[in-house]
Amino acid sequence: MPELSGCLTGWRPEPLVEHDTLALEQARALAAALGTSAAPADELPPLWHWVHFLDWPQHAELGEDGHPISGRFLPPIPDRRRMFAGGRLSVTAPLRLGTPAERRSELGEVVAKRGRSGDMVFVTVRSEYRQDGELRLTEEQDYVYRSGESAAKDPHATRPTRAPASEAPWQEPFVGDPVRLFRFSALTANSHRIHYDAPYCRDVERYPGLVVHGPLLVLKLAELARRHEHPVRELSYRLNRPVFAGDPVLLCGGPDGRLSVRTAPDQVVVDASFA
Template sequence: MPPSSPAWPETAPLGSYVTSWRPAPVTDEDPLHADPVVALSAVLDLPAPAVQDGDAIPPLWHWLYFLNWTAQGDLGPDGHPLHGHFLPPVPDRQRMWAGGRCEIVKPLRLGGPAERVSSLSAVTTKHGRTGELLFVTERREFRQDGRVRLVEEQDIVYRSGRNAARHPDALDESAAPEPDAPWQLPFQATPALLFGFSALTANAHRIHYDAPYCRDEEGYPGLVVHGPLLALLMLELPRRQTPERPVRSLSYRLRRPVFAGEHVSAYGTPGGTGAELSVATHREAQHATGEVVFG
């Protein structure tokens, strides 16, 4: 892996930093205790679940498990880890969660030890509005009782160099059209909720709890709502509206940030075999989009 302070010119293409970057797969284990499910229910202000060993973990709630806590001395100025097995050797990284996919063969069950095997699936470079971007796809395979239960891919985007430019779309107060959807779920992400979600997912990124840092360093008008939290919000729709139809597969894309204090709504339109999902505010009709297929 290249050194943390590379001698390459700052204008070097991002792909040149990862030409020989081939991290090996990593295996982790977790007993899948019920406490994180109870804790997230409290953070989301949901009724306290009467969970017991053997209960199915809701779609994407496996993000509460297999956590890796980074020592404070190994965190960068943004609160994100400086080093990590699947962190690309790009100087002065800015990290964004772009989306992902998940196939649920059988849901993971509480109280049964499980194994996760993580591997690097793909690395590509693309050009966006802000310059060159590095897309990293991490594949995760979850096993329980000797069987593959769940296969997930996460798409993470990295940009080299800090970006303190303002985000004009975040400051636009013009009303966005309200989606016409039969499923609707209003939601408001308070700073306290973001703090709780960060704690439950071992996320120390300062954009979720340090308002001065958000404004002065990242150019955001306020605390940023976690992308995974928006995905979980969308998945609450089929979980509440069609509890008898388990989700077999899902995909989601995170498009534009949502900020603490904003009134958010998740929308869903069911179809024959699944449902189309989205997250909207007064500013934007599609901060996040998703699709589920029922089993």
């Protein structure tokens, strides 16, 4: 197999401009999926724009894994596997529901690396969101792409049976069950089979269970801060390892701006900070 850096020679896709009406219905549906008591009526909370600006490729344009075969910012590497790795959000002003919005996305940093589990490509996509010509959100999302499967995966790995203890001021136990994963996949136009097809997860991608969406975990952390009446203007987050359906985790945080998702005995699977 050629080094992945060679596959990226000359790859520099043009920026992409998209529009959305920011209809209220998506916010109501997300509130129900998250278990939030009330849906927003006028402004989107941080990260809730993830259920807008959706892309629905034709069925024939999807690969065996359910992920699009091609896309503006998908690197041209063979047998591509995608993982959501982290990101950053800066809120100048909240997006207003019912007001047309524009998103301009462009390719950021692209780095090919060789690790213990094989070659990987790290890709950052930077997006700016505007309403009435005014910048309201700036976002960067980091993805890791691998060619083929990682030999480090273990479909028989030991799973946690309880959430860890914590002294964090804010705590919320959480378990990502298959029904919630299905609803979140539908809300975000995510047809990746790792979130709903258990045999595929185990037999093809070698995961021990359905994978809980990284964005779902990050959204739950942002909601933890919002529920404690701490507005989020800046948010940075990193996903260290996957969480699987049925695994008990603990959402932790505090007014010091630190957030995390933890699993027993005390492992940080998502690390985040806000201001």
